Amino acid sequence: MKNVQRIWTQGVALFGLSIIVGIAYNTTRIVSVPWIAQPIQLVNEMDRILKPVYEPSIKNISIDIAKQLVDKNIPFIDARDDEYYHEGHIPHAHSSGDLIKLTEYLDIAVGLFNPFVVYCSDDDCGSSEELAYQLQSEGFMNIYVFKGGWKEWNASGLPIEITSNE
Amino acid sequence: MNKYIQLGIRLIVGGLFIYASIDKIVDPSEFAKQINNYHIIPFGLENAIALILPWLELFTGIGLIMGIYLEGSTIWIFLLLISFIALMGQAILRGYNIECGCGLKEGQMIGLAKIFENVIMLIALYWVIIQPKKYFIIFPKTELEE
Numbered sequence: 001m002k003n004v005q006r007i008w009t010q011g012v013a014l015f016g017l018s019i020i021v022g023i024a025y026n027t028t029r030i031v032s033v034p035w036i037a038q039p040i041q042l043v044n045e046m047d048r049i050l051k052p053v054y055e056p057s058i059k060n061i062s063i064d065i066a067k068q069l070v071d072k073n074i075p076f077i078d079a080r081d082d083e084y085y086h087e088g089h090i091p092h093a094h095s096s097g098d099l100i101k102l103t104e105y106l107d108i109a110v111g112l113f114n115p116f117v118v119y120c121s122d123d124d125c126g127s128s129e130e131l132a133y134q135l136q137s138e139g140f141m142n143i144y145v146f147k148g149g150w151k152e153w154n155a156s157g158l159p160i161e162i163t164s165n166e
Numbered sequence: 167m168n169k170y171i172q173l174g175i176r177l178i179v180g181g182l183f184i185y186a187s188i189d190k191i192v193d194p195s196e197f198a199k200q201i202n203n204y205h206i207i208p209f210g211l212e213n214a215i216a217l218i219l220p221w222l223e224l225f226t227g228i229g230l231i232m233g234i235y236l237e238g239s240t241i242w243i244f245l246l247l248i249s250f251i252a253l254m255g256q257a258i259l260r261g262y263n264i265e266c267g268c269g270l271k272e273g274q275m276i277g278l279a280k281i282f283e284n285v286i287m288l289i290a291l292y293w294v295i296i297q298p299k300k301y302f303i304i305f306p307k308t309e310l311e312e
Contacts, residue, residue, distance in 0.1 A: 003237075006306075010238025014229065018221040026194070026217050033194050033217060037202065037210035081263055126203030126257075126264040133199050 040129070040145065050074075052113035053142035058132045063156060066090075066117060066146045075109045075116040077102065077135075079127040080150065090119065090153055091161045096131055103138045112139050119146040119153075169301045175290045176230045176302075182287070183227030183243060186269035190220035200267030204257050220269075222246075233303040240295055247288045254281050 026032045042060045043049055046068060049061070061069070070076065076093035078085045085095040096102055096118075110116050118135070120128040132143045146153075154160060190197040198216035201207055207215060222242065229239030254266060254276045266276045274280070294300075 007237045007241055010235040011242055014225050014235055014238050014242055015222060017225055018218050021221045021225075022218040025191070025221070033198065033213055035214045035217065037198060037213040039210065121261065124205055124260065126205055126262055130199070130203050130264055 043144070049115055049144065053115075054113055056136050056141050058129075058136060058143045058145060060147050061117065061144045063146070063148050063152050063158075066119075066148070066153070067158060069115075069117055069144075075106065076146075077106075077116060077118045077131065078150070079118055079120040079131040080125075084121070084150070086163055088154065088160045088162050089150065091159050093119075093161070096127075099134060099138075103135070103140075106135070106140060110140075110142075113141050115142045115144055116140075117144045117146050119149040122149045122151040123147040125149060168297065168299075172294055172297060172301055175294050179243060179287050179291055180227040180230035180239075182270065183223045183230070183246075187220040187223040187227065189269045189272075190216065190267075191224065194220070197267060197269075200265055203262070203264040203267070204253055205260075205262075206253065206256065223269075233300075234305050236300060236303050240291060244288065244291050244295065247284050247291065251281055251284045251288070254284075 026035075040058055040060050042062065044062065044065060046065065049065065049069070050072070066076075070091060073092070076090050077096055078089045078093045079096045082095055082097060085093075089095075094102070094105060106116060118128045118132045120126075120131075128145050128147075128149065132145050135143060194213070194216040197220065198212045201212040201215055223246070226239040226242045226246075229235045230243060250268075257264060257276050258278070258281075262276065264276060266274050266280050268274055268280065
């Protein structure tokens with residue numbers, strides 16, 4: 001009983017110390033991090049999406065907007081593994097593959113300030129957001145995440161494209 | 167022999183926890199994004215976790231090596247390892263292909279190898295926990311120490 005009490009006290013002390021130091025460190029940082037993360041904003045206005053953006057921005061889009069952007073030949077990046085990409089993807093979507101090659105492609109296709117879209121399998125997968133943040137750190141400003149991803153696109157009966165993996 | 171195995175395990179596991187905490191402390195925003203990719207933390211709490219968890223890893227790592235609050239540190243690391251295994255396991259089962267956010271190596275993805283590493287550490291630490299005699303305890307001094 002005495003041992004349990006001692007371990008409990010030590011555990012609480014270590015946790016308390018971590019909270020206090022975490023608060024102090026975040027308060028004294030030049031750019032402090034908000035304690036509660038804000039969800040990525042959903043954008044529905046096409047005019048707003050098509051305009052160049054000069055400050056880092058990652059926003060979500062719905063399937064209706066995604067479809068319109070495909071029709072307007074806005075680049076789509078498929079963040080899933082290559083094997084899934086080759087089995088089927090949104091028409092003209094580019095596989096994420098090698099980050100260096102992808103940034104070279106986006107540099108030529110859209111430049112740093114024009115929009116492009118990243119998607120993965122569905123709104124539960126993390127790789128589209130992860131890739132979006134990676135591309136943002138490479139300097140791309142105007143990134144949209146299609147949260148519904150491949151599953152929503154395919155389930156909606158929209159056109160798909162299948163490519164050979166050779 | 168038991169003494170050196172115990173101290174060796176404490177040094178390796180504690181060292182890994184200290185090392186893993188550094189990048190997370192330096193860039194909590196990046197760590198928060200990595201936590202968010204697991205899609206399991208509700209209410210935007212990934213930021214709060216990213217601001218506190220690395221310090222807990224640092225202090226428990228130091229505690230494990232230096233013998234300061236040794237039992238508390240050992241139990242915390244044990245619980246953290248179980249959480250990491252569960253977190254990665256559910257992500258693998260849900261088909262995620264994401265960075266593990268382990269803090270040991272940039273770009274390291276989740277996978278069975280990472281889970282195996284954590285299981286090995288968990289078993290080693292469990293062995294340390296069940297030893298009746300502990301060694302090199304700076305604070306607090308207890309009857310467990312030889």
